[in-house]
Amino acid sequence: MELVMAIVIGVLTSCGVLLVLRAHTFAVVLGLTMLSYAVNLFIFASGGLTAGKGAVLGVTDIYADPLPQALVLTAIVIGFAMTAFLVILAIRARAELGNDHVDGHSGSRQQQESRF
Amino acid sequence: MSTLLWIVVLPLLASIFVTAARQWQRSYLALAVAAFPALALLLLLPSAAAIFSGEVLRYQVQWLPLIGLNFSLHLDGLSFLFSLLILCIGLLVILYARYYLSAQDSMARFYAFLMLFMFAMLGVVLSGNLLQMWFFWELTSISSFLLISFWSQQGDARKGARMALTVTAAGGLALLAGIVLLGQITGSYELSVVLTQTEQLQQHAAYPVVLALVLLGAFTKSAQFPFHFWLPNAMAAPTPVSAYLHSATMVKAGIFLLARLYPLLSGTELWFLAVTLAGLTTLLVGAYFALFQHDLKGLLAYSTISHLGLITLLLGLDTDLAAVAAIFHVINHAIFKASLFMAAGIIDHETGSRDMRKINGLWKYMPVTATLAMVASASMAGVPLLNGFLSKEMFFTQTLHQGVLGSLSWLIPLLATVAAIFAVAYSARFIHDVFFNGEPIGLSKTPHEPPRYMRVPMEILVALCVLVGVFPQWFIGDLLSQAAVAVLGSAAPEYSLALWHGLNIPLLMSVLALAGGIVLYINRKHLFVFQAGFAEQPAIYRFENVLQRFVQRCRSLTAAIDNGRYQRFAGLMLVLVLWLCGAPLLELASLQGNRPALPLDMLVLAGAAILCIAAIATVLTIRQRLLSLVMISVVGLMVSLAFVRFSAPDLALTQLSVEVVTVVLLMLALYFLPHKSVKQSSPGHLVRDLALATGVGVVIGSLAFAMLTQQTDTISDYFLQNAKTGGGGTNVVNVILVDFRGFDTLGEITVLGIAALGIFKMLTGIPRFMSGADGEGRRWALDSHPLLLAVVSQALLPLALLVSVYIFFRGHNMPGGGFVAGLITAVAMILQYVAQGVDWVKPRLKVEYSTLISLGILCATITGLASWLFERPFLTSWFDYFDLPLVGTVELASAMAFDLGVYLTVVGSTLLILANLGKVTTRYRPVHKEQS
Numbered sequence A: 001m002e003l004v005m006a007i008v009i010g011v012l013t014s015c016g017v018l019l020v021l022r023a024h025t026f027a028v029v030l031g032l033t034m035l036s037y038a039v040n041l042f043i044f045a046s047g048g049l050t051a052g053k054g055a056v057l058g059v060t061d062i063y064a065d066p067l068p069q070a071l072v073l074t075a076i077v078i079g080f081a082m083t084a085f086l087v088i089l090a091i092r093a094r095a096e097l098g099n100d101h102v103d104g105h106s107g108s109r110q111q112q113e114s115r116f
Numbered sequence B: 001m002s003t004l005l006w007i008v009v010l011p012l013l014a015s016i017f018v019t020a021a022r023q024w025q026r027s028y029l030a031l032a033v034a035a036f037p038a039l040a041l042l043l044l045l046p047s048a049a050a051i052f053s054g055e056v057l058r059y060q061v062q063w064l065p066l067i068g069l070n071f072s073l074h075l076d077g078l079s080f081l082f083s084l085l086i087l088c089i090g091l092l093v094i095l096y097a098r099y100y101l102s103a104q105d106s107m108a109r110f111y112a113f114l115m116l117f118m119f120a121m122l123g124v125v126l127s128g129n130l131l132q133m134w135f136f137w138e139l140t141s142i143s144s145f146l147l148i149s150f151w152s153q154q155g156d157a158r159k160g161a162r163m164a165l166t167v168t169a170a171g172g173l174a175l176l177a178g179i180v181l182l183g184q185i186t187g188s189y190e191l192s193v194v195l196t197q198t199e200q201l202q203q204h205a206a207y208p209v210v211l212a213l214v215l216l217g218a219f220t221k222s223a224q225f226p227f228h229f230w231l232p233n234a235m236a237a238p239t240p241v242s243a244y245l246h247s248a249t250m251v252k253a254g255i256f257l258l259a260r261l262y263p264l265l266s267g268t269e270l271w272f273l274a275v276t277l278a279g280l281t282t283l284l285v286g287a288y289f290a291l292f293q294h295d296l297k298g299l300l301a302y303s304t305i306s307h308l309g310l311i312t313l314l315l316g317l318d319t320d321l322a323a324v325a326a327i328f329h330v331i332n333h334a335i336f337k338a339s340l341f342m343a344a345g346i347i348d349h350e351t352g353s354r355d356m357r358k359i360n361g362l363w364k365y366m367p368v369t370a371t372l373a374m375v376a377s378a379s380m381a382g383v384p385l386l387n388g389f390l391s392k393e394m395f396f397t398q399t400l401h402q403g404v405l406g407s408l409s410w411l412i413p414l415l416a417t418v419a420a421i422f423a424v425a426y427s428a429r430f431i432h433d434v435f436f437n438g439e440p441i442g443l444s445k446t447p448h449e450p451p452r453y454m455r456v457p458m459e460i461l462v463a464l465c466v467l468v469g470v471f472p473q474w475f476i477g478d479l480l481s482q483a484a485v486a487v488l489g490s491a492a493p494e495y496s497l498a499l500w501h502g503l504n505i506p507l508l509m510s511v512l513a514l515a516g517g518i519v520l521y522i523n524r525k526h527l528f529v530f531q532a533g534f535a536e537q538p539a540i541y542r543f544e545n546v547l548q549r550f551v552q553r554c555r556s557l558t559a560a561i562d563n564g565r566y567q568r569f570a571g572l573m574l575v576l577v578l579w580l581c582g583a584p585l586l587e588l589a590s591l592q593g594n595r596p597a598l599p600l601d602m603l604v605l606a607g608a609a610i611l612c613i614a615a616i617a618t619v620l621t622i623r624q625r626l627l628s629l630v631m632i633s634v635v636g637l638m639v640s641l642a643f644v645r646f647s648a649p650d651l652a653l654t655q656l657s658v659e660v661v662t663v664v665l666l667m668l669a670l671y672f673l674p675h676k677s678v679k680q681s682s683p684g685h686l687v688r689d690l691a692l693a694t695g696v697g698v699v700i701g702s703l704a705f706a707m708l709t710q711q712t713d714t715i716s717d718y719f720l721q722n723a724k725t726g727g728g729g730t731n732v733v734n735v736i737l738v739d740f741r742g743f744d745t746l747g748e749i750t751v752l753g754i755a756a757l758g759i760f761k762m763l764t765g766i767p768r769f770m771s772g773a774d775g776e777g778r779r780w781a782l783d784s785h786p787l788l789l790a791v792v793s794q795a796l797l798p799l800a801l802l803v804s805v806y807i808f809f810r811g812h813n814m815p816g817g818g819f820v821a822g823l824i825t826a827v828a829m830i831l832q833y834v835a836q837g838v839d840w841v842k843p844r845l846k847v848e849y850s851t852l853i854s855l856g857i858l859c860a861t862i863t864g865l866a867s868w869l870f871e872r873p874f875l876t877s878w879f880d881y882f883d884l885p886l887v888g889t890v891e892l893a894s895a896m897a898f899d900l901g902v903y904l905t906v907v908g909s910t911l912l913i914l915a916n917l918g919k920v921t922t923r924y925r926p927v928h929k930e931q932s
Helices: A002-020 A025-045 A066-097 A109-115 B002-020 B026-052 B077-100 B107-126 B130-148 B155-186 B198-202 B207-221 B230-236 B239-248 B252-260 B269-290 B296-316 B322-351 B367-381 B387-401 B411-435 B456-470 B472-488 B505-522 B524-532 B539-561 B566-587 B602-620 B625-645 B649-672 B683-708 B716-727 B732-740 B742-763 B787-810 B818-836 B838-844 B849-869 B894-919
Strands: B057-064 B069-075 B879-884 B888-893
Touching: A002 A025, A002 B602, A002 B625, A002 B683, A025 A066, A025 B602, A025 B625, A025 B649, A025 B683, A066 B649, A066 B716, A066 B732, A066 B742, A066 B818, A066 B894, B002 B026, B002 B057, B002 B069, B002 B107, B026 B057, B026 B077, B026 B107, B026 B472, B069 B077, B069 B107, B069 B130, B077 B107, B077 B239, B077 B252, B077 B322, B077 B456, B077 B472, B107 B130, B107 B239, B107 B252, B130 B155, B130 B207, B130 B230, B130 B239, B130 B252, B155 B198, B155 B207, B155 B230, B155 B539, B198 B207, B207 B252, B207 B269, B230 B239, B230 B296, B230 B539, B239 B296, B239 B322, B252 B296, B252 B322, B252 B472, B269 B296, B269 B411, B296 B322, B296 B387, B296 B411, B322 B367, B322 B387, B322 B456, B322 B472, B367 B387, B367 B411, B367 B456, B387 B411, B387 B456, B387 B505, B411 B505, B456 B472, B505 B524, B566 B683, B602 B625, B625 B649, B649 B732, B649 B818, B649 B894, B716 B732, B732 B742, B732 B894, B742 B849, B742 B894, B787 B818, B787 B894, B818 B838, B818 B894, B838 B894, B849 B894, B888 B894
Parallel strands: none
Antiparallel strands: B057 B069, B879 B888
């Protein structure tokens, strides 16, 4: 089971990284979302995998590690806020600059130089 | 002894007070400002008795005792002497500045900076902790910067200020490094502890490094050669500042540091050599160049450099009394130099010029000022009956008894005499050129005596010159001996402060200096001609040049790494990740740990397969963005299921609700962003990115595997044991969030709120740019609110709210809680927007989401603060059980109020983000206040 989890984390990271390196903002946003899944799973996994034994007292005798769960819970919510921030930044950049390239311009040398 | 604290803090209060009393009439303002240091002085003086009997007064407030950081103050003979100088001369400068500043200058701003400086300087001399002293040390640099650039409209004031700050702050950084090393070696930053570790330090291999760093700090601050050049350029400051900072106090901070650490650092060959040579060079260079300055203040600045060199030289000599002489000269120099600067200021003020080639013959116009200035500069020259003579005699005596340069030690008294000759010459120039030597040339106004009270500070200081000069033992005997004890760390050897020590060599040296100086001054023309041969670029331009080139160098280095392209930079950082995470893995023999593995089951395998396929599909379909979005939402759902499978119900609930809002958000984003990616990456790029992605994925996956199979000790047992008894809840995850780590959560909801407000700000006034059609040219459907959805969503709303209330209340004991409940409420509200449109929701929902966020954070903070009422630490929780009729046993916990804060913030933030993004195309679009 641990191996499966590790592979999942690896695949999510790879896909996330690949997307983050694209030139368009939407792909970068998706990439970061994907990376945050990977990171959340990674932190969650740091407590070890436990099946069917939630950290609610009195239900079972052994419990899953509650600490990574608490960390990940807030991370999920904050992750949403950061994704939203990035998305809006991308929208605003599109509105102001007229394109959705991560550098704010389509990237040819002349254009870049004429801007500065 | 909290009076110590008040002595330090009073000037700071004055600084704050002045900014509030800006409109006051100038004299009242000066009076009110002076009241603060006067009070501090009154608090300081009663401790004289204790100090003179050899006591050390301390005051300490614990701050971070575990790592040895405390706020501590330390008053001994040395700091008493310096505090006295700072407060007394400060008071005189306040009075003087009242008349010096013109009506256009903002007096309040000046006093605010001046008092800030006084605060910092008192902090330096009274600190009992080295790191704390360093903090105040840097604050003196900053306040000095503000004061030098007080007339910021003048270019040379700005340049001079920048130069002074660069040099002294760079030295400050070196000092910090030195102090940290010192702390590492001695094991403490407390002065009282550090000073006892002399042997340990001096035998440590890092002693030369510590010494070099500390000396670098002290030498830059005290303008020692080769860092002396900033001081003449700092003369662009208003003259009261020069009198106070750049002669009497701040430049003495370096000397103070040397004296403070004297018992710790001195006594080694290295110390003697470094300090002596720096002091000697500075003494000579300063004295020589002082003679050639045409600017009155420039002359005084170089003379100050020279005298600072003299004091440093004394601290570097290996005789018993050298340190005593150094302290004595600190006092004397502060007195006569401050009064000379005040004289220069008066002359500048009344003649409109500081150029000694123009201002001549002022004796006729301002006889009283002239007399005072002449006495003070006689003291500077070392004329008998004045205080400067006494310390110079002592200095000569010490140079004769030292042996720091081995067989070349005879050079020091010789060179000291040469410097003294120049000192007499430039003092003579100050007197003769300004007050005699013909008539003033081309002055814009006729000089006259200054206002009566402008002269008072000078009169007091000059009186002190004479009194100390004639009755040294009576006036400053105790002060000096106690300061000397503090510097030496033991009782000072016998010495006598008397005017007459008989006919001896030091007296001969003095006579030689006086006679030689006069002769030199009379024949100065030749020397001036010689000196004019060196056509030198002013230091300020050279310095600016170096600075500019340095900045240019840094800029091109940055540009070489960061060419402004995001993709390249992100790639570089990922390479770094690969390296930093991958390298340790290479050293690991095997990834497999010793933790018993969970048995594999088909369901999980299937889920994992779906997840991986969806993730890869997201990448593959990235050019058809809607499809890609659908794929990534599958990934999100599978992640929530993974949380369910591996015993994290809270996470699953949260992930699920976040997934919903994320997809809504990205759908909206799709509307605003181009619907298709036009440009495809070149194959080369793609291969590079693929390699990088695979590499990072493999490394992180391996890391995860290694971590998962490792048996680890967890601190969670504590949480599990105390959740019920200490936090009153059985859902440990929730108890951690609202209780154990409540402070973290408070920070997190604050971040959430800030992010939401930032987003709102970015959406405000966004230009309209949307096309009316999608990527394929199909027009948007106008009938956007299908009836069925509208009806169902209305029916769902109360139900959803009920669910969120339920989830909220059970959260403390069962999976749920404020985060999840908040997200559910937000989703239900968003559904209304989606189904009915903004036009329908807006009039029916009169809630300001930003208010909701503030209420949430406020609620959580107040819950935390409430525990102070019961004298418990911040965010201590309370709970109890109550029996209610019909309902049964009910638990009430303060954590619920905290969770309510979390709930409100989450609802407010989510809605503020999504609703406003949705509103951009409607008539409710967020706009700037002034536009609406």
